[in-house]
Amino acid sequence: MSKFPASVSRHLRTAVLFPPEQPLRLEAGGTLSRIRVAYEEYGRPDPERPNTVFVCHALTGTSHVARHSPDDLPGWWEEMVGPGRPIDTNHLHVVCANVLGGCAGTTGPWSPGPTGRALAADFPDITVGDMVTVHRSLLRHLGSTGLRAVVGGSLGGMQALEWLLRHPGDARQFLLIATGARLSADGLAAHAAGRAAIRADPHFADGRYTEEPGARGPLEGLGVARMIAHLTYMSSDSLDTKFGRRRQPAATAGSPAHGPYAVERYLEHQARTFVARFDANSYLRLTAAMDRYDAFDRPAAVPAAGRAPRVQVFSFESDRLFGAADTEYLAARLSELGVPLTHHRDRTSEAGHDAFLLRVPDYLRAVADSLGVHESPRLVSQP
Template sequence: MVFTGWPAPTGKHLSLATPFPGDRPLLLSSGARLGPVQVAYETYGRLDDARGNAVFVCHALTGDSHPARHHADDTPGWWETMVGPGRPVDTRRYFVICANVVGGCAGTTGPWATGPDGAPYGEAFPEVTVADMVGVHRALLAGLGIRRLRAVVGGSLGGMQTLEWLLRHPQDADGFAVVAGTARQSADNLAWNAVARHAIRGSAAVAAGPVREAGLRAGLGTARMIAHLTYLSEQSLHRKFGRAPRKGGTRTHPSSLVQGDFAVESYLEHQADKFLRRFDPRSYLQLIGAMDHFDAFAAPDRLADAAAPPAVLLYSFASDRLFGPEHSDHIKTELAARGLTARHERDETSDIGHDAFLLDVPGFLATADRFLKDLDLRAGARRDDLVTS
């Protein structure tokens, strides 16, 4: 059985661009060339006459180009608390762009896409990095005629992209907000991803055809369960589930995984089953590999010059056992060593864990809102200076 690829999503709000056609391929960090490269993206709001009110939202590991609803009847997005009318990234005030990353499976070129031989790339898809993701997004913006952003905002893997963007191209935006992010994976982070990789590859080992495909899918379900344990804190798991038995004592959904006796097991099984319906195991391997190899400050002098230093917000959550406050402290110290001041805000109110950045945490959302409004004021003052000079 030939791998048929992951179906790219379609929707009336999804747009597609090809910033790197076949005759002008993308040069990846690895030295490999990839083309054509298609990018799936969505936009919200209106670009103002000065083309200066654009905000780019970078998605996390399993996100996509749909952070929020476009209207009341639309499918909910993954960052409804942050993006939308009256939210910090206010779609009445900003022109918002969000794009699926290269290597993903939500419309942007990845392992699901057709390769040079006419068949899907599958496991032959070249290795991508966080820098490659940023390069593709910048090419998308160039095609849209946007030269400068009001802000780049992202959490988790999206925070890695935001940090990479800041270091390579600080002149691209007035401000950068790195939320629940890191400059590099810790040994603990690497270990969790090693187990996830083993679950996926081990389940498909020494197999081919449909057996291998079934193994990859089963392994991805297990990997998703592992990841959820890092996204939630011990306190939140205890509060939500404790030692409660599975509801009704029986299965409540058609899980393909082993059914456990406890409610927390049922929750993990449910999360795994949902994930299998929307994600490609090969993309998952690509993206966790990009996260593992990301090391923002590996070069001691790494920070491009900018005529006007951008504002930088780092936001962390004390209950986050994946990228806790110490990760943001590290970023702040490294940026300061390069002459750039960053503001680090730490939330102590939520016990949710890493996923707090996706949820309604009032202090966090208020901080993000103030940060963006301050950028608006700075941009307005800059325009006034230009008019009067």
């Protein structure tokens, strides 16, 4: 099966943090040391003023948030980050790191343990707070003295929220996009079904599938997990618009497609491409961390009004994963803490949760306005 990271940008950098004498003490218990962190930088830091934006990626994202040049590999947030984009790298210095527990260069289940074999099922439970601790350590390693903003969507938005609640003085702004303070029962159920599919795969081997040379791993189970999750990323309307009940031509011999419906073929395609780039143990650990997150289950460190950073919440009416009730709960709890808050709710896109990654002009313009580094962002895709 594939090794991770399967493919990375040539611009990928790594740092090794938390030496053995100062390990990361995990919130769920245990420690990790010599944590390898994969990250990329865009633009240049300004020595005269804080202009660094830290981007926290979503569940299956990586540090490669955007192209560095026209001939570079596409990034996962091309509409948001780059020259002339809302997070304008002509003016802003952007840092994005692969999250702790991931499989795109940062320490996770594929990392070697004391025996030299992958940690696999022995990789410890992690939390959103642990992710933020690693991000902050990376910034200290890079010599950052202050952030213009912390920005994140979905799980990345949870990281940005946790950063705000624990370390509000780190940044002037926090942009929380398509996210919430906790998952609803609907979100928990989707993750539970996905994890069950992975564990039911006969090649899962109790999470130790990495130990056999040439082992396939739980590819079918991981693919089904992706199909389940993808249904929470799209709205019912977007599925109807894109696919309806349209049928596809019959699959040819040797084709990996099974179902006759266009929507079924689409989900099968999503599964195939996902298992080529993601690790099942990482998926288990990261979805569990997302499930456990409950931002307001303990006291927050947000300072009193007048000293608090600016917070912008961006949500989408068509979002199933983080719906209106989730956003209202988030905004209400932050308001109770005296946080200066603005909320931009998009009603133009039917794309669902994934709208935060797409070209939604009103939303992109609102993000650009909140950062205020240029007058008119380009709202077309880069070449």
